[in-house]
Amino acid sequence: MRHFIRSTAVAIAMATASTFTLSAAMAADLSGAGSTFIYPVFAKWADTYKKDTGIGLNYQSIGSGGGIKQVIAKTVTFGATDKPMSDADLEKNGLVQFPMVMGGIVPIVNLTGVKPGELVLDGKTIAQIYLGAITTWDDAAIKALNPTLTLPSTAIAVVHRSDGSGTTFNFTNYLVKLSPDWKDKVGSDTAVEWPTGVGAKGSEGVANTVKQTDGGIGYVEYAYAKQNNLSYSKMLNAAGKVVEPSLESFGAAASNADFKTAKNFNVIITNEPGDATWPIAASTWVLIHKAPEDAAATGEALKFFAWAYKDGKETAKALDYVSIPDSVVDLIKASWKTDIQADGKPVYAGE
Amino acid sequence: MSAVQEALPAVRGSRDAIVRRFALTDAIFHGMTRAAAILVLVLLGGVAISLFAGSWQALSTFGFSFLTSESWNPVTEKFGALAPIYGTIVTSAIAILIAVPLGIGIAIFLTELCPRPLRRPIGMAVELLAGIPSIIYGIWGLFVLAPFLQTTIQPFIISVFHGIPGLNSLFAGPPYGIGLLTSSLILAIMVLPFITSITKDVFDTVPPVLKESAYGIGCTTWEVTRRVVIPYTRIGIMGGVMLGLGRALGETMAVTFVIGNAHRISTSLFAPATTISATIANEFTEAVGDLYTSSLVALGLILFVITFLILAIARYMLMRIDARTGA
Numbered sequence: 001m002r003h004f005i006r007s008t009a010v011a012i013a014m015a016t017a018s019t020f021t022l023s024a025a026m027a028a029d030l031s032g033a034g035s036t037f038i039y040p041v042f043a044k045w046a047d048t049y050k051k052d053t054g055i056g057l058n059y060q061s062i063g064s065g066g067g068i069k070q071v072i073a074k075t076v077t078f079g080a081t082d083k084p085m086s087d088a089d090l091e092k093n094g095l096v097q098f099p100m101v102m103g104g105i106v107p108i109v110n111l112t113g114v115k116p117g118e119l120v121l122d123g124k125t126i127a128q129i130y131l132g133a134i135t136t137w138d139d140a141a142i143k144a145l146n147p148t149l150t151l152p153s154t155a156i157a158v159v160h161r162s163d164g165s166g167t168t169f170n171f172t173n174y175l176v177k178l179s180p181d182w183k184d185k186v187g188s189d190t191a192v193e194w195p196t197g198v199g200a201k202g203s204e205g206v207a208n209t210v211k212q213t214d215g216g217i218g219y220v221e222y223a224y225a226k227q228n229n230l231s232y233s234k235m236l237n238a239a240g241k242v243v244e245p246s247l248e249s250f251g252a253a254a255s256n257a258d259f260k261t262a263k264n265f266n267v268i269i270t271n272e273p274g275d276a277t278w279p280i281a282a283s284t285w286v287l288i289h290k291a292p293e294d295a296a297a298t299g300e301a302l303k304f305f306a307w308a309y310k311d312g313k314e315t316a317k318a319l320d321y322v323s324i325p326d327s328v329v330d331l332i333k334a335s336w337k338t339d340i341q342a343d344g345k346p347v348y349a350g351e
Numbered sequence: 352m353s354a355v356q357e358a359l360p361a362v363r364g365s366r367d368a369i370v371r372r373f374a375l376t377d378a379i380f381h382g383m384t385r386a387a388a389i390l391v392l393v394l395l396g397g398v399a400i401s402l403f404a405g406s407w408q409a410l411s412t413f414g415f416s417f418l419t420s421e422s423w424n425p426v427t428e429k430f431g432a433l434a435p436i437y438g439t440i441v442t443s444a445i446a447i448l449i450a451v452p453l454g455i456g457i458a459i460f461l462t463e464l465c466p467r468p469l470r471r472p473i474g475m476a477v478e479l480l481a482g483i484p485s486i487i488y489g490i491w492g493l494f495v496l497a498p499f500l501q502t503t504i505q506p507f508i509i510s511v512f513h514g515i516p517g518l519n520s521l522f523a524g525p526p527y528g529i530g531l532l533t534s535s536l537i538l539a540i541m542v543l544p545f546i547t548s549i550t551k552d553v554f555d556t557v558p559p560v561l562k563e564s565a566y567g568i569g570c571t572t573w574e575v576t577r578r579v580v581i582p583y584t585r586i587g588i589m590g591g592v593m594l595g596l597g598r599a600l601g602e603t604m605a606v607t608f609v610i611g612n613a614h615r616i617s618t619s620l621f622a623p624a625t626t627i628s629a630t631i632a633n634e635f636t637e638a639v640g641d642l643y644t645s646s647l648v649a650l651g652l653i654l655f656v657i658t659f660l661i662l663a664i665a666r667y668m669l670m671r672i673d674a675r676t677g678a
Contacts (some may be wrong), residue, residue: 162611
């Protein structure tokens with residue numbers, strides 16, 4: 001709830017800021033739409049950036065699908081999505097994409113007598129729970145992962161997102177990698193056909209339903225779990241180590257991801273290798289036109305992104321996001337020079 | 352006399368001009384109101400056509416099975432509307448079952464029994480229910496009503512009906528707090544003011560002489576209500592019920608919060624389900640892919656048709672009562 005109030009406050013602040021700009025009739029604002037996951041950090045960045053440069057950002061957090069639709073329709077300069085677009089779709093619509101920020105997704109539970117961070121889970125077990133195959137908390141599979149815990153025989157109440165969401169996409173992407181059963185029966189997308197459980201609207205819905213239901217399990221972005229003091233679980237990663245969710249373990253996932261060889265930066269950072277890696281990390285990508293009609297607006301947007309990569313690191317960290325590693329930022333900037341052009345010249349003339 | 356006769360043509364001339372002016376303003380007024388009325392028809396036609404065009408891909412891909420299949424799978428792009436249709440109809444029906452006796456009860460109390468000073472405050476309170484935004488109902492349902500049902504009412508009902516065949520599957524756990532019944536309760540509260548105010552209005556159309564005659568031959572208030580007022584206003588009440596039903600069918604935000612949004616049909620009233628408008632609200636922004644979007648629009652078309660039929664029936668019934676009272 002606190003998060004909800006805070007994001008509302010941010011939204012109001014943004015709205016006031018943007019009306020103020022209109023009345024001041026300053027430089028044109030940047031316009032973007034899409035991912036709700038990235039919205040808090042965009043809002044904070046935009047606030048600082050406006051103070052520095054006088055250029056504001058009008059970002060509508062309407063969901064990744066909406067962002068994709070709007071950028072294709074050219075109603076906004078850029079879109080933001082938690083699910084990368086396929087190479088074919090990028091080609092068809094003349095878009096490029098690059099990662100902007102990363103975060104982590106954590107399983108949250110509500111178990112009497114189990115404190116936050118005490119429970120250990122792995123992908124296979126979570127898949128079985130979400131398939132409805134494991135129905136009680138004292139199931140042998142969960143016991144095997146938690147030999148020291150006394151687990152109640154409470155029925156597991158599965159909670160998932162009801163609205164299409166990038167969080168769901170990354171979560172199910174991880175389950176597909178870990179469980180052949182999940183791959184065959186359900187698959188991965190921003191919305192899937194859930195075999196069991198109850199759907200709640202938005203992260204706040206999932207968090208609340210889990211909080212209110214004894215034996216509940218759900219999944220939310222780390223920032224959300226941390227700020228609301230939800231009872232998260234630890235995870236067993238690809239290297240077979242038990243890890244805590246933290247900015248460090250998400251960072252480890254990011255630095256182990258291979259962006260160098262990936263086409264269009266299309267790397268989903270779930271189940272990455274490395275001892276310290278958190279297995280369900282997520283990125284948000286920015287989508288922007290390759291041959292923009294309004295080269296000036298696109299140039300300004302890229303300038304803002306370059307600023308955010310460099311000067312927005314602390315802000316991102318304060319809001320529990322992981323910044324894109326510098327090595328990857330260099331790759332991204334190089335790709336801007338070659339890919340985003342108007343009249344045969346790169347739109348972004350930065351360093 | 353002669354002076355008057357001489358003055359007449361002048362008067363007549365100016366009178367003709369005035370009459371012409373009146374005729375012209377009348378014609379303009381007539382044209383404008385007619386244009387406004389036609390605009391509504393054009394808008395409705397436009398909505399219907401664009402819904403049909405938008406859903407064409409889904410309808411042509413799935414055909415009739417779109418109405419009979421329960422599968423709603425964005426990954427494999429197999430869509431069927433049965434679960435949302437079922438959820439929409441069942442939640443609205445239960446809401447009406449709860450709201451109609453309540454609404455009629457309130458209306459009878461207000462028109463027949465209520466002491467004068469109480470009449471306004473109670474009437475106002477009911478009307479105010481209609482003024483609460485649906486998002487507030489949704490949040491209240493999620494944070495207040497659902498936990499209350501989950502911890503007290505639902506476990507009690509589950510344990511009472513446990514082992515009675517039929518009823519035990521109708522009230523089967525686990526108690527999530529959110530689900531079919533919770534959204535029906537919220538809907539019932541939301542449609543109550545509509546049913547109450549229309550019922551109250553039609554009760555007021557009963558000619559006093561009928562009621563007085565009944566009282567005169569020694570009827571009790573119960574008998575007057577039962578044998579005179581209700582039979583006389585039956586069609587009007589039905590119209591009010593239908594209007595409430597139309598509102599319940601289309602309610603989005605409040606339902607989305609408390610129904611559990613699961614594309615499944617289950618026998619239990621405590622189970623999570625989904626409705627047409629909740630599905631559209633939940634999935635439209637993230638629906639990537641033409642067939643997915645088209646299937647959501649097709650859901651909208653189905654809801655449009657259902658609501659249109661319900662409202663048409665309601666209007667027809669209200670028209671019949673108007674005809675009878677000579678209004």
